Amino acid sequence: MGELRLMKGNEAVAEAAIRAGCDGYFGYPITPQSEILEYLMMAKPYETTGMVVLQAESEVASINMLYGGGGTGKMVMTSSSSPGISLMQEGITYMAGAELPALLVNVVRGGPGLGTIQPSQADYFQAVKGGGHGDYKLIVLAPASVQEMCDFVKLGFDLAFKYRNPAMILSDGAIGQMMEKVNLFDPIPRRTNEELISQCPWAATGKKKERDHIIITSLDLDPAGQEKVNLKLQAKYKQMEENEVRFEEIQCDDAEYLFVAFGLSARICQKSIELAREKGIKIGLFRPITLYPFPTKQIAALAKKVKGMLVVEMNAGQMIEDVRLSAGNQIKIEHYGRFGGIIPTPDEVVRALEQKIIGG
Amino acid sequence: MEEAFAKLDIRKPENIVYKRTDLLVDRPLSYCPGCGHGVANRILMETIEEMGIQDKTIGISPVGCSVLAYDFMNIDMLGAAHGRAPALATAIKRLWPDHFVFTYQGDGDLAAIGTAETIHACNRGENITIIFINNAIYGMTGGQMAPTTLEGMRTATCPYGRDVKIMGNPLKITELISQLPGTYFVTRQSVHTPVNARRAKKAIRMAMENQKLNKGVSFVEIVSNCNSGWKMTPNQANKWMEENMFPFYPLGDLKVDGKLVEKK
Known part of the structure; x- marks a missing residue:
């Protein structure tokens, strides 16, 4: 089953979209993720599966194309990198408010501003805490390999439709650009319009005689009505927190210390574990896979077992806030970060562990 | 009197010559x-009813006075973010090519904040219908200057009249988009008299029928009054519109069957 290929992370996203039965991709070129649109244009899925691929005039247009497509129940996606995702925030909050499914891929680069085209994890806050206005949440998946870039496309679509909520793959320039072996899943046929209409009775697909007309909107001018909308959203987010937390534990069983890291940083920490254990330091890695919903309970439980945690991120300290909120203040929790497109080496991570946690 | 009507029994279905559309x-x-x-x-709703395409039509309402159009139009609709309706329509039409897709937008929505989405949807030749209501003002937010506000016209944000040296020129977006190869039918109408309303309806019919041809955007501008925003009675507003709006935004077809209409 499946098919083995050597691919870039960005190419894996594009191939997975076609195989997942995606109905439409709408995007705008930006480094370091342009291969996704390039791959799709080369593959021409509109001639095989019927998937629409369109280069939009801007990220603003792309995300609003997703709003349109998602509002009619279609499986739609876009991808971009940090500055482009900032432009999309208006559309993202509208989609969260109108409860529309869609998949967004952010291949993060260093910021702020135009920043750099090199990899970064500095969009954690934007992805997890909001980014746009109002109280809303995205389902956020953090891949640490090209294989996960592929698999999370399917998972992201599944979760987006399960909860009628936009889902985001929060990757980075290194995972997007690096090549690894990928086991591609077997293609899933696109849904027919009849299947869509029966599976998505909420979608605007043309008014049928047997039902009222459908309105897709995030507007409710009546404060009592708008509060109800918010309460419904919050109840949905609670469900996600109970059912969808995903994480990975590596060598945590005998660990006295922990690295907590997601995505590329977690890959680096795996090497740092080897180096540290050679020195006799019993350390493991806890890797959140869903950044929202965050594995709060799991970190709280681990905080009772270990002496300290080093949160390693390619940013100035973002996920550490959630780690501290989860773990409380019983143990030492420090941050080690590089930013602006610099990737930390396994050695310097071990040095930071020794200085900030063990020796500190 | 009512009794008399009931006795006359004139309210039979076969006697109805005109009624509000069910749409x-x-x-x-x-x-x-x-x-x-x-x-x-x-x-617009009468046209969709007469064409019998209610179950195959998806509409997009804007932000502005017609933000709640989806509450009035008995068809499946999406409320877009300000200016983005043509982007939604682009995706919906491409994903549902056998459906009829229209946007209904005001001048601020279509010709200011959404200019990029408008131009590019038109230039790509999306097979959609755009209904553009131009009343030269932001009505819903309380009568501020719009991209189409006439030179010298007073609004809440140009209280001394639009000074084009400071505030820029009114934008003839319809003339602009008529030049794009992706537009197939571009017309400017009004609805302030029964004759004009009939002509506008004919234009909307053509704009919706054109979607069957798959030849590009059909664009219907309706020059409209805003008696509240203009601080006039409805009659004064219509007269002012005829005297001031129509000379700058002349009524008539700009492009038919993909060909620019020669100016007389």
């Missing part, structure tokens, strides 16, 4: 009395 939801419109939106909403 308008039976609820009060949120538009100001005297405003052109009501007629524009009605003729």
